[in-house]
Amino acid sequence: MKATYKKYTLNFKVPSGTSRGILTQKETWFLILNENGKTGIGECGLLKGLSIDDVPEYEQKLEWVCQNIHLEKEQLLDELMAFPSIQFGLEQAFLSLASQDSFELFPSDFTKKEAPIPINGLIWMGDEGFMLSQLQKKLDEGFRCIKMKIGAIDFNKELSILKSIRNNFDPNEIELRVDANGAFPPEDALHKLEILAAFQLHSIEQPIKPKQWEVMAQLCEDSPLSIALDEELIGIFSVTEKEKLLQTIKPQFIILKPSLVGGFAGSEQWIAIAEKYNIGWWVTSALESNIGLNAIAQWNYSLNTSMPQGLGTGSLYTNNIDSPLEVSQGNIYYRQYKSWNQKEIEKICL
Numbered sequence: 353m354k355a356t357y358k359k360y361t362l363n364f365k366v367p368s369g370t371s372r373g374i375l376t377q378k379e380t381w382f383l384i385l386n387e388n389g390k391t392g393i394g395e396c397g398l399l400k401g402l403s404i405d406d407v408p409e410y411e412q413k414l415e416w417v418c419q420n421i422h423l424e425k426e427q428l429l430d431e432l433m434a435f436p437s438i439q440f441g442l443e444q445a446f447l448s449l450a451s452q453d454s455f456e457l458f459p460s461d462f463t464k465k466e467a468p469i470p471i472n473g474l475i476w477m478g479d480e481g482f483m484l485s486q487l488q489k490k491l492d493e494g495f496r497c498i499k500m501k502i503g504a505i506d507f508n509k510e511l512s513i514l515k516s517i518r519n520n521f522d523p524n525e526i527e528l529r530v531d532a533n534g535a536f537p538p539e540d541a542l543h544k545l546e547i548l549a550a551f552q553l554h555s556i557e558q559p560i561k562p563k564q565w566e567v568m569a570q571l572c573e574d575s576p577l578s579i580a581l582d583e584e585l586i587g588i589f590s591v592t593e594k595e596k597l598l599q600t601i602k603p604q605f606i607i608l609k610p611s612l613v614g615g616f617a618g619s620e621q622w623i624a625i626a627e628k629y630n631i632g633w634w635v636t637s638a639l640e641s642n643i644g645l646n647a648i649a650q651w652n653y654s655l656n657t658s659m660p661q662g663l664g665t666g667s668l669y670t671n672n673i674d675s676p677l678e679v680s681q682g683n684i685y686y687r688q689y690k691s692w693n694q695k696e697i698e699k700i701c702l
Contacts, residue, residue, distance in 0.1 A: 353387040355421035355445075357396075357414045358700055362641055362669045368476045373401075378639050378669075381414060383441040384701050385421070385449045391701055392449025395644035396441030397611035404587040404612070405435040413438060429617065433589050440615030444647045455646055455675070455692055462653035468683035469653055470660040472497040472529060477504040483513055494681035497527040497554075497660035503535025507544065514551045523552045527660065534561035534583055541567075542574055549576040555605055558582045569601045580605035582636075585622065586612050595625050606631060607662070609638040616651055623655070636662030642675040649677065649684055673697065 362378040379400065385392040396414070400406055405413075413435050417428065425446055432439045447457040461467035473495030475486045483500070490498055498517070502510045517528060528551065536544050536559045545559060555578040560568060562584040572579050581603045588594050598606070606626050608619040619635070626633050635652045637645050645666050652661055663684050666677050674693035678685045 353385060353421050355386075355418040356384045357418060358382045358384065359411075360641065360700065362639075363671050364668055365670050366476075368668065375639075380641055380644070381411075381437075381441065382643065382700050383414070383417065383438070383445045385445045387449060390449060391454060392445045392447070392451075393454060393643060393697070393701065394441035394444030394446075394448060394647070395611075395640050396437045397638050397640040397644045398437050399612070399638055402583065402586070402612070403437055405437055410435070410438075417442065429615075433614075436614040436618060437611045439618065440610045440644075440647075443615040443617065444644070447647075455643075456650070457647055458650040458654045460650065460653050462650060463686050466685050466688060467653065468685055469649060469663060470497070470658070470682060471495075471664045471679065471684050472499040472527075472660045472662055473682065474662070474664055475500045477501040479505065480509050480513060484516070487513070487517065491526075493679075496525070496682050497529070499529040499531060499662065501533065502530045503532040511547065511551075514548070514553075518551050528553045529555050529557070529580075531557035531582070532559045534558050536560050538564060538567045541571055545571070545575045545577045545579075553577055555580045557607060558584060562586065565597065565600050568603075572601055572603050578604035580607050582607040582609075589614070589618075591621055591625070594622060598625055598629055598631060602629070603631060606633045608633060608635045610635075610648055610651070611638040611640060611644065632659070634659050634661050637665050639665055639668065641669070642666050642673050642677055646675055646677055646686075649686070673700075 360380050360382060362380060364376050368375045379398055381396040383394045383396055398406055417438060428442060429439050448454045451457055456463050473490035475483055475498060530553055538560050541559045548556060557580045559571060559579060585606060588597055606622060608622055610616060610619050613619055613622060623633055637648050649663050664679050666672060673696050676687045676690040678687045
């Protein structure tokens with residue numbers, strides 16, 4: 353078996369705002385396996401400034417994987433514990449190599465019968481007019497679960513946007529989720545959560561910055577609004593530490609981004625512990641290209657969850673790889689009449 357890797361820069365169609373700044377490009381890496389004339393491909397999706405493996409020696413670690421691809425898969429994954437995005441890319445690449453169709457990693461009704469996965473529509477941060485125009489577009493596209501990034505513009509303006517949504521749509525018509533990306537100061541967080549709860553939101557993701565377990569635990573206990581942990585899960589590698597975190601904080605939900613938490617295996621560890629403590633969960637992509645998004649969606653379908661997932665990011669880029677994935681009426685589908693852009697795939701794999 354031979355392994356190679358390639359860097360790929362994804363360009364956003366529209367600069368996308370979070371509380372960590374404006375995104376115009378997203379760097380990703382493809383891991384390619386070749387054996388007996390067959391090719392497998394996986395995406396190592398790195399998020400600058402957020403991924404625990406956003407380190408100077410990242411490319412060096414990819415080189416190490418390629419030089420040591422003869423090792424057992426489990427040994428490789430163990431060696432990559434501190435590089436969750438490479439773990440995920442490697443898991444995908446091995447599944448891709450083993451499959452009859454390089455991109456059907458988890459055969460199911462999703463890949464064979466166009467069974468849908470319900471997803472949320474994502475509204476990026478920006479000025480009030482921009483956010484309201486995005487909202488209208490998502491509603492026109494048939495979304496009934498909306499996730500709104502908050503924490504970057506004036507809080508009162510964000511409240512007015514939420515108010516305008518609730519004036520027109522009650523919770524039975526539109527489910528609202530908000531994501532603060534850790535933007536609230538700890539001393540002010542509970543007050544803001546109490547104000548937000550008036551809009552009958554489903555949940556808020558990561559109201560305060562991670563690694564403040566006791567403060568977050570108190571918020572989860574006192575908040576009238578359900579709290580979902582997101583960034584909090586990054587960098588927690590051992591099963592013991594994962595259980596300790598969930599036992600301590602007792603969140604209402606956790607959010608799983610395989611690129612950030614150790615791929616399928618790491619995510620499934622989190623799910624098993626969450627279910628043990630009656631903590632809800634859903635899966636979200638981490639701005640991967642369609643190669644990584646495809647892997648996440650297929651795996652996600654195999655988990656048999658009915659809650660809207662966070663898999664609607666495939667249309668963000670001008671230079672994404674054309675694929676059978678399609679978002680329609682608030683669902684993501686794997687369309688039988690669409691195909692992968694083989695020329696683009698071949699260019700990546702050269």
